[in-house]
Amino acid sequence: MRLVVADGNFKADHVRQLPPKTGKESIPDIWLGEGGQFMTPLLLHLKYLKEKQNSKPTKAPCENQFRVLEQAMLLSKACDVKGIVALACAQHGCFIPTCVADLPAREQQKNVDYILWELFQNGNFGEVRRILFMCDIVCQYIVHLAEHLGPDIPEHLTIDQAIGLMHVHRHKDDCF
Secondary structure, three states: OEEEEEEEEOOOOEEOOOOOEEOOEEOOOOOOOOOHHHEOOHHHHHHHHHHOOOOOOOOOOOOOOOHHHHHHOOOOOOEEEOOEEEEEEOOOOOEEEEEEEEOOOOOOHHHHHHHHHHHHHHOOOOOOOEEEEEEOOHHHHHHHHHHHHHHHOOOOOEEEEEOOHHHHOOOOHHHO
């Protein structure tokens, strides 16, 4: 069994760079790299988000108001990235390569869909039959998971769900 946890960080924002002006021309911002190893490929991630614009939003059985999501949307318009979302090994605490993604607008389920898709494409699930997926809003997220990722989920894989101890107290029994 693999233990995987998903979580977002809204302090890892990125301020949009304004190109310096030299006379009549402006010099474009030049990125040294896309993040490599741990970050998802930016262009593939943005393409996926554009294709999934109409994914179904879901509400948690507890109808909980997750304040951190609302607060994240109030961030400065100067930021082109509002935070990151990542998958990590819940046993060892390390990020899973290619499973860290920028949150270009706000936390949306399709961002987690994409990094899970990356996990299923690049993870070695040959002998693994189960994963325990932990997330602060797993009761909300898991509802349409099979619909969102369908054929990309390995057939032999069972996905169990859990809410971490830090977040479980904000949920009802219906969430389990």
